[in-house]
Amino acid sequence: MLTLFGRYLLGREVAVSAASVIEVFGRVGVGEHAARSTLTRMVNRGLLVRQRHGRTMYFGLTERSERILRDGEDRVWKAGAVNRDWDGIWTLLGFSLPESWQKQRHELRSQLTWAGFGPLFNGLWVAPGATAVDEIVGSLGLESHVRAFHASTVPGTDVDQMIRETWDLDAIAAPYHAFVERWRDTETELEDGTDPLVVKLVIDSDWLRVIRDDPRLPVEHLPADWPAADAEALFLRVDRRVDQEAARIAERLLDVRPLIAALND
Template sequence: MTGEESLRPQSLMLTFLGDQVLGRDVCVYSGSVIDVFARAGVSEQATRSTLTRMVNRGLLRRQREGRRMYFGLTEHSATVLRDGERRIWQTGAVNRQWDGTWTLLGFSLPDSWQRQRHDLRSKLTWSGFGPLFNGLWIAPGEVDVSDLVDELGLAAHVKVFRAHAVAGTDVGAMIEETWELSGLAAHYEAFARRWEKWEAEVPGADDALALRLVLQTEWLRIIRRDPRLPVVHLPDDWPADAAEKTFRTVFDRLAPLANTAAERLLELVPVRHAQA
């Protein structure tokens, strides 16, 4: 049921929990997760392994009720999921509100700090930055990177500025050189092709929940790669808008069946909070 690239079980798990647990103060029975994930093409062994690994990484909490094990969110995973929720439903895939501002971030790290350099680059990419030059990254709009820099402990090695391009700067060419637009466009186009049939077709009731899980996970994976560059500087046939319409149309078609299936298939219990 997955797309052109296999989806990581952890990505599916985060989407599933964001959809069914986030904001509800509940935990979900492991057997329910296994059932839904089997319908999405994930084996029971892979699902159990993912649950265990995410507990060990601080992304999930366990809660035993009798002989059954339930899983809920930690503060860290809830923060990650709220960010994904904003990207999907509030930020959107197309940036039509750009005011001409860029955020520039320069950094200089010792040659031996390979791990710190990798972590910084990964988080900058997640935040919409691209490498303008070696050690100088750029992102559209005003991006607050203070939490990112503090988390990595790199405040003394990073400088951040707001900037505007001067007249005569070929912003379109700069964007082409800094971000791989052709690859991103191909992901949007492939997503639309894979999912457009579900704009008309209706799946079985129980399969709708797994199908919506895969739909959201695939979409979030794409928009996380997207720096949301200003549409005024993108090609006229930029496919993000059409892909987003497909996503929202299919999501809305699946929602009633998926919600009904969730009520029937998922066993939830309230979170037991530690006594003060």
């Protein structure tokens, strides 16, 4: 759902009718009930707003979902899956939370994992690059319990070993291998009546799931056969093949109206 909204509504200040969303998802094989339930859940989670025009319900993006989608755009189209430009800087983040704060600890660790951090030691996490942490910490209200630094390793530190001990490289690589296995034959099948919009939505969603848990570790410290580059090249080739025709289909199917920002239900 976020892929659909992000690709065809982000930045347009419009809302889309539930009926047209359901029609698009029907092409992907998702039933009406599941599509409607997803729209409702996303409203309840603050990811979509609702507005009614006559008897028709329309849905638009919120500030929160726009931030999520912009971050996804940056990861896919700007940062990429392979970190070739690492400058040797690490971000260290230490935290100390009361034992009773199990929920806050879980939320912080989840946010840190999303941001590319790994657990260097108990209560001390590390990420490659100068990663901004103020939004993560501020959103959880943990400013007084967290300290963060930008640092570099001293000579003699075995960075390769540190990475292997901090991150599960096999677990990070596995989704890339699975992505290639799933999509490698798609290029030869696109001419056989494949729906370009379906391919666009599914492959973009698949790719974002692959890279969202990848901390983008510096490539010079990864195994020589690291699969991210080949998987990314495959994604880009397939996406470009279907992009223009998918956009034309979406323009025809999606019923949009200007988004009334003041309405949230």
